[in-house]
Amino acid sequence: MSRWVSGNQFHLLENGEEFFPRVFECIAAAKREVVLETFILFEDKVGEELHAALHQAARRGVQVDMTIDGYGSPDLSPEFISTLTRAGVRVHVFDPGPKLWGWRTNVFRRMHRKIVVIDGARAFVGGINYSADHLADFGPQAKQDYAVEIEGPLVADINTFVHKALAAGQRNAGGQPSPGLRERFSDRARSFAGSWRQDKVPAPVGEASALFVTRDNRKHTNDIERHYRAAIRTARKRVVIANAYFFPGYRLIQEMRRAARRGVEVQLILQGEPDMAIVKTAASMLYHHLLDAGVHIYEYCERPLHGKVAAIDDEWATVGSSNLDPLSLSLNLEANVVIRDRAFNETLTANLDQLIQNHCKRIERGDLMESTWWRSVRSYFVFHLLRRYPAWAGWLPAHAPRITPASSASPGDKPRMPDHEPPSQANAV
Known part of the structure; x- marks a missing residue:
């Protein structure tokens, strides 16, 4: 369950002009680990910058896990993926659903979260995807949006969450978590709240109390809406x-x-x-x-x-x-911070x-x-x-979310990406 955590500091980031440079700067400074989740990643100038930042981090020995949604990010090229995986980036695709008569069978319940965690000490949460339409120079259709940079003990909760999501998604797909995830979520580790020892929790850096609140289709179906309603009430x-x-x-x-x-x-x-x-x-x-x-x-x-x-x-x-x-409040997987x-x-x-x-x-x-x-x-x-x-909404198809690796076995092989339909305006959310 979400819990109030004190001692945090938040910095508001408006639009891609503030968000992208800061995220890429923090990835460039990462020493141990980068975990990133996004609904949309396009192979445009923003996607290429993220690609370069993750590629360089992996090449210098940082463990990098990137999860993209199978519906929101359908058209990444084999070269885009293989360059990352050959450098050591673990690229995961959330629910790369099969098609029935050319149509996807799981268009609902998308992984809509946008999260980055750097070295377990700094996190970003918000609504900004990795696409050029979050920059003003995109033109009249450029989006107005927000994210926050987070420092302090709350980052431990976010870090625990993203690793558990990776481990659960891999298990649902019929595989086993990677060695790093197995170690982090051993039976002994799971017996401790938050799955992290106290020395892994970032020190207090500010005065803000906060919750990390998510929604899923199992135990936390309306948590974000409940916090909205309680605050308005x-x-x-x-x-x-x-x-x-x-x-x-x-x-x-x-x-x-x-x-x-x-x-x-x-x-x-x-x-x-x-x-x-x-x-x-x-x-x-x-x-x-x-x-x-x-x-x-x-x-x-x-x-x-x-x-x-x-x-x-x-x-x-x-x-x-x-x-x-309805999509966000009853179907998608979402993440907010309440401050x-x-x-x-x-x-x-x-x-x-x-x-x-x-x-x-x-x-x-x-x-x-x-x-x-x-x-x-x-x-x-x-x-x-x-x-x-x-x-x-509960009548719509529900299933255990699956995370499937997108990888290339050797430099001569093509990386495997699941089948997708062409992108549509529905991806814009």
């Missing part, structure tokens, strides 16, 4: 949420409405220039319900919003990979205020031009859909 002054894909469940919407009705300033920053049209259409179905309760809605119109962050009152904040939609720290809350709040003031359009009731009868019919169906989707 206890809010006294302000709730500001910036989320790219917004179609939350009934209980989360009700907490927002109740907070606004008791006088809390509730502000939502949603996509005004979406990367997928359905995103704005789905969110707009909820506008009447939220506006009627006093929730303020802002559409970010500068470029596509990809962030998954929130700040509540003076201390609480979260940054991570989880959207507030209690005035300084970080102030930094994130100031950033979001700048978005609201300079790049957003506030949605008013007069902007919602549709007939009353249609709104009533649509609201009825949306209401019942939101009340029931956590239940029907």
Whole structure:
């Protein structure tokens, strides 16, 4: 279970311009180990920079494990993979599902996390993938997004998690964890909470208390949503949420409405220039319900919003990979950090205020031009859909997530990558 850990320090990283150089710098300084998980890795200029950083780290003796999602990263070339594996990088593919009549059979329940852990002492968690569309020079479709750099004892929890995920994924695929993973997760090690000795826990470096919160399809099906709901329920002054894909469940919407009705300033920053049209259409179905309760809605119109962050009152904040939609809240594997720290809350709040003031359009009731009868019919169906989707999401196919190596046996062999369909806009989340 997630636990509050004190003594941490967090640094907010906005967009690829801040995130990529810092991650690559830390990989270049790694001495023992780099563990990286990402939903999307494209073979563009950002992917090539990551490739070079991991390749160089492995060549100098650092143990490197990289896990990519089989749906989100389908088109890496054999040369891209083989150069890494020959240098010693262990490249893992999450759920490289089989096809049935040309269609994937496990398009749901993707590994959507974005995590990096360096030497067990520094970590990064957020929503930024390794692709050039997270850089401003990509153009009008460049994404607005966030991540955090983490130092302190919480890194031990994150480090334990990523290693356990690797070991479990390999076992589910019918294999055995690599020798390093077997050693780290021996029976004796598993008997200790966190799987690490106390001398492996980074020393306190700051004042922030934090949780590392994940969701999966077994024991932690709604942990991230529960933390959102609890924080909104206890809010006294302000709730500001910036989320790219917004179609939350009934209980989360009700907490927002109740907070606004008791006088809390509730502000939502949603996509005004979406990367997928359905995103704005789905969110707009909820506008009447939220506006009627006093929730303020802002559409970010500068470029596509990809962030998954929130700040509540003076201390609480979260940054991570989880959207507030059915995929993230009921299907995908996600990871967020929840932070209690005035300084970080102030930094994130100031950033979001700048978005609201300079790049957003506030949605008013007069902007919602549709007939009353249609709104009533649509609201009825949306209401019942939101009340029931956590239940029907459980009917979708569930399986033990598998992690399969992508490797080349020798310099003359081609690396093996699972079959995939061509990339689609669905990969953008």
